[in-house]
Amino acid sequence: MPSPVVDDYLKSIYHHTEWQDRHITPKQLASVLGLAPSSVTEMVQKLAAQGLVSHQPYQPISLTHEGEQRAAAIIRRHRLIETWLVREFGYTWDEVHDEAEILEHALSDRLLEGIDRRLGHPRFDPHGDAIPDADGRVERVPFVLLADAPTGHTGRVLRVSDRDPEVLRALEDAGLTVGAEVHVDDAAGRAVSVAGRAVPMTDAAASAVWLSV
Template structure:
């Protein structure tokens, strides 16, 4: 049955491995959701009983095929709504997350399909995160985190994390945009359009480039 609480768990587990390979641990999941570890342990057991996750006691958590399909469906809703709010209503990319968190649970499938069609079937949201299609499939190209990129590496800016709205605003103010071509000078500096762009503290772990 639809459940915002279940969806939030599944979204968090899904999102954790989108841009790195390590599976999420129960303690990391508790920290991400701002919940007590005991509450998370109980819910993970329920999700496992429903066939939505696989998990061994004290081990990392992975989505089952059914859990991944459900997570992809709610993430599709969230990211289409974010894209809609930016394109159609003039929201900043640092403002859309909380609005999408509310709307993703309330809009109908018919309205979601209309939004997708009106937007031209976008494949990525304003932050560069992939939007699953109606079947749950996504396309991602090889990527590297800025903090792990060597000086001289060139690539397109694929994604900027929306975890910290203040950092997101600072990165935008610095002149960084998803899709821009950039060359790494160091972990705190990118060369974009022939000019060196100084990045705010924290950007090295919040910006991804094409590999």
């Protein structure tokens, strides 16, 4: 079985529980990967047979220890490459995901570790996602999704989803970049303040930003 196919499944399962606690369902996984549910069910059964995931029929999917270690390794590659492209080549944070998807399977371990050293062993990528260390460990702090934050909450932007480049560009224009302090003026109306400036938020944007608690 081609490694990139397996890695894409494991990454998607890993991503799903990074910023919330519910395990991914086969239907959700099929949607993320853009595949037919029947194809995903078949592949999940193969991954379970390899000891990479735990899954019972009609139940959510979780990674085994071995599956989590493999997912963390490929995610480490992806996020180091994204950081490298932004810092060394002037890419913007909305441009790096697709490039990293290609390069993560092409770079040698030696080159990847050289990139890590050159960057000073970064702990977070440009979007605020934690970069697993060589042993698969990550550093996280308590967080709340902006869409769930109550009126009056103030927190730093910890992470911005890289799923939609258009949303990323809009958030950058509004000043909602990683590290920015955000005050929730009206949760119901999706209004926030950044550096004392009122910023209206769409539902898509509010669901793409995580704040410190």
